[in-house]
Amino acid sequence: MKVGFFLREALRSVRRNAAPSFAALATVLVTMLVLGVFIPIVQATNGAANSVRNRVLVDVYMKTRATAADDARVKEELLAVPHVKSVEFVSKQQAYGQQSKQDPQAYALLGSNPLPDTYHVIPDNPANVLAVRSALTPAAPGGSTAPLDHAIQSVSNKKNDTKKILEVTDLVTITAAILTVLLIIASILLIANTIRLSLYARRREVEVMKLVGATDWFIRWPFMIEGTIVGATGSLLAIAVLGVTKLALLDPLADNWTLIAAPQTIAFSALLAVLLGAGVLVSALGSGLSLRRFLRV
Amino acid sequence: MATSDSPIRARESHGTGPGKAGRVAVVSPGAVARRLGLRTPQAQRVIEFRGVSKRFPGGDVGLDEATFAIDRSEFVFLVGATGSGKSTVIRLLIKELEPTQGTIRVAGHDLAAIKRKRIPFYRRNLGVVFQDFKLLPNRNVYENVAYALQVTGGTRKEIREKVPDILRLTGLSTKLHNYPDQLSGGEQQRVSIARAFVNHPSLLLADEPTGNLDPETSIDIMRLLYRINKTGTTVLVATHDQAMVDKMRRRVLELSEGRIVRDEATGLYAGDETTREFAQRMRAPATRPPGL
Numbered sequence: 001m002k003v004g005f006f007l008r009e010a011l012r013s014v015r016r017n018a019a020p021s022f023a024a025l026a027t028v029l030v031t032m033l034v035l036g037v038f039i040p041i042v043q044a045t046n047g048a049a050n051s052v053r054n055r056v057l058v059d060v061y062m063k064t065r066a067t068a069a070d071d072a073r074v075k076e077e078l079l080a081v082p083h084v085k086s087v088e089f090v091s092k093q094q095a096y097g098q099q100s101k102q103d104p105q106a107y108a109l110l111g112s113n114p115l116p117d118t119y120h121v122i123p124d125n126p127a128n129v130l131a132v133r134s135a136l137t138p139a140a141p142g143g144s145t146a147p148l149d150h151a152i153q154s155v156s157n158k159k160n161d162t163k164k165i166l167e168v169t170d171l172v173t174i175t176a177a178i179l180t181v182l183l184i185i186a187s188i189l190l191i192a193n194t195i196r197l198s199l200y201a202r203r204r205e206v207e208v209m210k211l212v213g214a215t216d217w218f219i220r221w222p223f224m225i226e227g228t229i230v231g232a233t234g235s236l237l238a239i240a241v242l243g244v245t246k247l248a249l250l251d252p253l254a255d256n257w258t259l260i261a262a263p264q265t266i267a268f269s270a271l272l273a274v275l276l277g278a279g280v281l282v283s284a285l286g287s288g289l290s291l292r293r294f295l296r297v
Numbered sequence: 298m299a300t301s302d303s304p305i306r307a308r309e310s311h312g313t314g315p316g317k318a319g320r321v322a323v324v325s326p327g328a329v330a331r332r333l334g335l336r337t338p339q340a341q342r343v344i345e346f347r348g349v350s351k352r353f354p355g356g357d358v359g360l361d362e363a364t365f366a367i368d369r370s371e372f373v374f375l376v377g378a379t380g381s382g383k384s385t386v387i388r389l390l391i392k393e394l395e396p397t398q399g400t401i402r403v404a405g406h407d408l409a410a411i412k413r414k415r416i417p418f419y420r421r422n423l424g425v426v427f428q429d430f431k432l433l434p435n436r437n438v439y440e441n442v443a444y445a446l447q448v449t450g451g452t453r454k455e456i457r458e459k460v461p462d463i464l465r466l467t468g469l470s471t472k473l474h475n476y477p478d479q480l481s482g483g484e485q486q487r488v489s490i491a492r493a494f495v496n497h498p499s500l501l502l503a504d505e506p507t508g509n510l511d512p513e514t515s516i517d518i519m520r521l522l523y524r525i526n527k528t529g530t531t532v533l534v535a536t537h538d539q540a541m542v543d544k545m546r547r548r549v550l551e552l553s554e555g556r557i558v559r560d561e562a563t564g565l566y567a568g569d570e571t572t573r574e575f576a577q578r579m580r581a582p583a584t585r586p587p588g589l
Contacts, residue, residue, distance in 0.1 A: 205433055208432070209433070211425060213448050
């Protein structure tokens with residue numbers, strides 16, 4: 001009886017206050033649409049930044065006359081360095097195979113294999129790559145640096161590039177995070193404000209209900225159900241628009257553009273669930289909380 | 298019933314302690330028989346103010362040591378200029394305001410003892426009518442009256458039985474499906490009275506019920522309130538319509554700057570009369586009764 005009554009009250013409210021209800025619905029729709037577009041973009045940006053960072057590693061080139069025993073010893077030494085997650089061995093034959101595939105003519109001309117054995121040293125965290133690099137080339141007497149082992153020819157020296165990559169990707173990630181937080185705050189405030197305005201127009205109604213002897217929750221339930229209806233409708237409409245856009249525009253592109261299909265991009269159904277949940281929650285709670293002021297009669 | 302002599306009062310000056318205060322007793326026809334020099338039993342007291350003061354945060358005085366009592370089935374006018382504290386009395390009675398000092402009892406219950414959460418349940422025992430009607434704008438006449446029952450958890454059956462009855466009593470049977478903005482002021486006030494009375498409260502409060510209405514409509518509204526009073530409901534009407542009060546000839550409490558300055562039944566207290574007689578008298582040219 002009570003649930004039915006509250007539901008009917010909420011529906012009546014939506015019908016009889018069409019203009020404010022529509023305003024709230026449009027706000028939810030637009031906000032959810034913006035969030036729905038922005039969140040995947042942030043996810044894709046972060047994914048791209050991370051994949052760039054994961055390519056940050058230190059290459060250790062062996063001397064060309066290094067023996068298999070040298071290789072084994074150096075591997076142990078590399079693994080002992082702090083912050084090293086793993087090392088990846090590329091033999092001169094493998095390197096030759098890869099390189100000659102890219103440029104068969106040049107390598108055919110060479111005739112022999114000039115490439116050394118190589119270790120890719122992968123740090124536990126991209127931020128530690130410089131520490132690893134300096135550990136591999138400790139300071140030698142005379143102010144210069146010398147490699148860790150006499151079998152090592154050189155340690156890749158792309159300090160500036162590495163630093164730039166780390167700084168730029170950091171900046172991108174932080175900016176995206178800040179923008180996301182700001183956008184979410186803006187969305188909540190926008191929806192809450194629209195609801196507050198539509199409730200403010202009806203504060204006298206609430207006052208009358210109180211004077212007739214209605215309890216706070218008797219007044220609050222229909223408003224919260226109304227908020228849920230408006231929030232759910234707005235979110236569902238936004239989801240429909242997003243879905244159509246994804247099907248019509250993004251999916252054909254995704255085959256050619258890895259960024260969109262990047263594994264870090266949030267799953268579409270999860271995104272929809274988040275949007276729907278957020279829309280309903282913010283609208284319903286917004287209604288309930290905004291009412292508090294008017295209930296003090 | 299001998300009513301032409303001046304009203305017998307036992308009144309003490311303002312500012313007496315709560316122990317002695319509160320004996321502002323006015324003889325009304327029913328009360329004479331009950332009292333015969335004795336104090337009115339507590340149970341007969343519907344409203345009792347003892348040394349009640351209300352000061353607003355800005356320093357304005359709403360009510361200053363007001364002490365009075367209203368018995369069951371009385372019809373009492375609360376008069377005074379704007380700002381004299383009439384509305385404060387009503388708002389204190391519906392617990393929209395809390396007194397700064399003093400005690401208010403309604404039907405024997407101390408209002409200060411009612412917790413905030415229980416206020417809605419307390420208000421269901423009162424009927425309240427306002428100058429601006431306070432109807433719900435997005436409900437029609439029937440739904441506005443039904444809301445007062447829905448609030449108390451009334452069943453649909455109950456609503457179907459009671460609402461048409463009360464609307465017939467208030468003469469709104471043909472306006473069931475009209476919305477408030479489609480009604481005249483008098484009709485809106487009838488809806489508001491119907492809503493206030495549909496629960497059959499033992500106390501009906503009206504704050505300037507005729508303030509926005511023309512004289513003829515006002516008489517109809519007063520007639521309706523009188524009819525409700527005749528069912529045994531205590532009615533307290535705050536008004537500044539002196540002519541109306543003179544004609545009604547009922548007990549009058551006058552406020553001035555928050556103080557009770559007069560408490561009397563007018564000399565020509567009209568006893569039991571039918572609502573028809575009542576209306577005829579109301580429409581007759583005003584004859585100021587002696588003593589006013």
